[in-house]
Amino acid sequence: MTNYFPILSWGRSYSRAALSNDLMAALIVTIMLIPQSLAYALLAGLPAEAGLYASIVPILLYTVFGTSRALAVGPVAVVSLMTAAALSNIVEQGIMGYGVAALSLAGLSGVILLSMGLFRLGFVANFLSHPVIAGFITASGIIIATSQLRHIFGIDAHGHNLLDLAGSLFIHLSQIDWITALIGILATGFLFWVRKGLKPLLTRLGVGAGLTGVVVKTGPVFVVVATTLAVWAFGLDEKGVQIVGTVPQSLPPFTLPSFSPDLLGQLLLPAFLISIIGFVESISVAQTLAAKKRQRIDPDQELIGLGAANIGASLTGGFPVTGGFSRSVVNFDAGAETPAAGAFTAIGLAIAALALTPLIYFLPKATLAATIIVAVLSLVDFSILKRSWSYSKADFAAVLTTIVITLGIGVEAGVSAGVGLSLLLHLYKSSKPHIAEVGQVPGTEHFRNILRHEVITAPNVVTLRVDESLYFANARFLEDKVQARVAGDKAIRHVILQCAAINEIDLSALESLEAINERLREMHVCLHLSEVKGPVMDRLKKAHFLSELSGQVFLSQFEAASFLNEKVT
Amino acid sequence: MTNYFPILSWGRSYSRAALSNDLMAALIVTIMLIPQSLAYALLAGLPAEAGLYASIVPILLYTVFGTSRALAVGPVAVVSLMTAAALSNIVEQGIMGYGVAALSLAGLSGVILLSMGLFRLGFVANFLSHPVIAGFITASGIIIATSQLRHIFGIDAHGHNLLDLAGSLFIHLSQIDWITALIGILATGFLFWVRKGLKPLLTRLGVGAGLTGVVVKTGPVFVVVATTLAVWAFGLDEKGVQIVGTVPQSLPPFTLPSFSPDLLGQLLLPAFLISIIGFVESISVAQTLAAKKRQRIDPDQELIGLGAANIGASLTGGFPVTGGFSRSVVNFDAGAETPAAGAFTAIGLAIAALALTPLIYFLPKATLAATIIVAVLSLVDFSILKRSWSYSKADFAAVLTTIVITLGIGVEAGVSAGVGLSLLLHLYKSSKPHIAEVGQVPGTEHFRNILRHEVITAPNVVTLRVDESLYFANARFLEDKVQARVAGDKAIRHVILQCAAINEIDLSALESLEAINERLREMHVCLHLSEVKGPVMDRLKKAHFLSELSGQVFLSQFEAASFLNEKVT
Structure with missing residues (x-):
């Protein structure tokens, strides 16, 4: 029983000390998550509130079923990009509306994760090799950053690979909205400075590493507040700056995904890839944080936890979620001791969804785009090319293929090609033993x-x-x-x-x-x-x-x- | 140079003794090949003469490029079945006529084999595991034998898997032609007796193993002659017995395959599977015979030899060919010393195609079906199920899947499923090491x-x-x-x-x-x-x-x- 409900094991010995630590961590993570979840909803092509909804019930469900003490579940950049890629296909083909397709994608992904957990099929994720993931995340980061340039410059541009995006941006270059561009560039510049300039500065001034981390992570909140105020004060929304606009004041609604076989058939491969990528990202964060406290992560139970979270997302107006790297690290650093911290975060976000949404009416989309760009550019790391080149040519070939195909064709093709090629190369090598x-x-x-x-x-x-x-x-x-x-x-x-x-x-x-x-x-x-x-x-x-x-x-x-x-x- | 033209190495030291041995072997193989090649053309769904044509130029080309001293190349049962399955798809879809599609299939298969040889990609064939091949050949044998029952009973019946065939036979059961059935059953019974009864009898009578083997292998020739004479003498063709009929008296014609991209696209997968299966069958016969004389087979050069043979088949009115087991063993046992024996066989068959075809006008199709049935039933061997069950459950699963899917769906699906499953099981095992x-x-x-x-x-x-x-x-x-x-x-x-x-x-x-x-x-x-x-x-x-x-x-x-x-x- 405690195997399938880990909450029963840590819940029994829950102490007052743990409670106060968890509350503190939850507060910090909530503040950080508000702009992040709005931004990732935008990236996934959904209305901003979907990001908040996707962070409430899923976190609660992971609290019940997950084994990591510090993992924070919600929308993440790469999965949101993959969601956008999968859904735009569906909508282009006129099979279903965007929102309900997102619910179905989350639900399908949840069922896949849950089944993999129940049938102990977690090993499937192992076929995604480290170099392929590294290449995939780097390429995805570039695509995400490029896709957000349209919000930064206030122009229309679409596409799901670098070529399409760059071409589309170039064609629409004449439509640049200069006020939007000013906000976007300033916000991006400020957020980069917070990471690269403020952090060393605070450290030099003798501020502790923990506090420095928290200040840096709340940078986006500052930008959100500042740009929202600017738009409100100068009426910039009437001068062409695109804003988030009306967001319903509500708890996550109860929603039902579509069970159309046509839709589910089309979504099966993307849902599978999203599940695997999400699981691999999540488990490696969970393992790393667990090791620091000599705790144990059960990969199969993690699948169940993430599966439940995604099913929860599909029933409450969300979209595919997984354990995120930066928010989990913040949660851990802020002192979260048990998954209860996640539950408190969910409560915080629910309050935000109920009470604070009118405050973000004037929030410019350019600001959200800036937070996304700064977050994902830290994922871009071409050193894997050099590292794999010097270590093993087979690994290099797999990374290069993944990067090139992801950038040139798209996320699904890229990750499939990377996995396929690494399997073929492995089989080739073992077919000619020494x-x-x-x-x-x-x-x-x-x-x-x-x-x-x-x-x-x-x-x-x-x-x-x-x-x-x-x-x-x-x-x-x-x-x-x-x-x-x-x-x-x-x-x-x-x-x-x-x-x-x-x-x-x-x-x-x-x-x-x-x-x-x-x-x-x-x-x-x-x-x-x-x-x-x-x-x-x-x-x-x-x-x-x-x-x-x-x-x-x-x-x-x-x-x-x-x-x-x-x-x- | 002698690497790509092995003929240059054995040709230089060709002796008078080798010549007489090769001539003797060629004579015996020619006699054996005449009914066999007609029968396999029938199995492939082609006119009888295509079988002769497919045995002439391909053998000559293999003589130049092949490395095995004893391998006899030509139409074989399993490849002919796969050819029929591939072509009937094409014709059903109305893409191309049957004959020209057969030429294209042979040509495509030849190009695939040749490229694999030139680029040293022979290892690809290794992914066809022994148990999968054993299961596949057993299931194919059953399908082939069942498909020939329509000729034995003189009824219409079609299908490319056991279910379709059995259903079709059952539906048409009332159309049985009793004279055809009599010929078919007697011929089948006699050929079985030659294998199971005559062979032990001759051995008991003290006849040498070599001569016994030759007598047994020429059994089909006797049946061909006897039933042809019977049809001619009693005018059975006018009483409903289907006969081979007019076969043009001609050397292999010069033909051109179609290069229609539509056709080649449809044929690519079947051609690839035919190439791999043909290569694996051929190389294992070649290795076994070479070992007996401490000779060496070069797998990559074998690919080139078989590729050339198939390209030859496509240019001279044939269909896909490979090295056959029984004919190669006969060739070896009859004393063939060099590939020149193959060249002499080709000359023998060319003479047959030019001069002897009027003699087979009255040959009943039921006789050819009988020779096929008896030949392929010796391939059927379910002991692989027991053997793999006791040795390894993973191997058992692969064999069973191959057999069930081949029988239930068809040859291409069966072999693909077998290969796919063995790869998955291998990856699964190595993903959870001890x-x-x-x-x-x-x-x-x-x-x-x-x-x-x-x-x-x-x-x-x-x-x-x-x-x-x-x-x-x-x-x-x-x-x-x-x-x-x-x-x-x-x-x-x-x-x-x-x-x-x-x-x-x-x-x-x-x-x-x-x-x-x-x-x-x-x-x-x-x-x-x-x-x-x-x-x-x-x-x-x-x-x-x-x-x-x-x-x-x-x-x-x-x-x-x-x-x-x-x-x-």
């Missing part, structure tokens, strides 16, 4: 690659060390290697396969070993095995391979070599 | 699983042995495992990863190791590595991981444990 011919290092019992070391070999014995588990993709490769080595050298009478690095032999590989054994027998050559692992040996015994083997199985390579040498001499 | 906690076996330097052996452990040191290379799909799994183990046990101060079975660490896994190192540091736990392989160590050094590592790298696990024990005491 097979070394080894010999004895003089005076030792060690055997090493004959190409790299001065070793002793016998003319009639060949020892091959296979550095990979044997399975269908590399089984025939081994057949070719052995046949090529033996067919060319008539002196060979014994072939030893040193199996220390073989963790598994599947049925295809077993049949290849049988074929190798049989073909070597035709050539009057014996096949021997050495250093076979226990579980592999059990399998081979079960399959009667050992009784057909023309040679023997030796516990160690040294034993094998000594025995065969004695037999010859 | 990670054992190990301890020291008393009195030795060995470390074994604490769950299986009585071992010594220290309360503040945990050693984990990972039995798999670390890559993106299992990197996060390791993170979870380590965190779960350490978070629950406050006494732990040192974690050692024993890396002897780790053949590779990709960038994702490196980042996971960095995360593990960092998180353990937060918990005041040191991370150590032991028994890291040379190439893996090189990579880690390049990435500066070792300088960030909180603990040390030890050459052996024993050294690591001793050092940490001393430090503590």
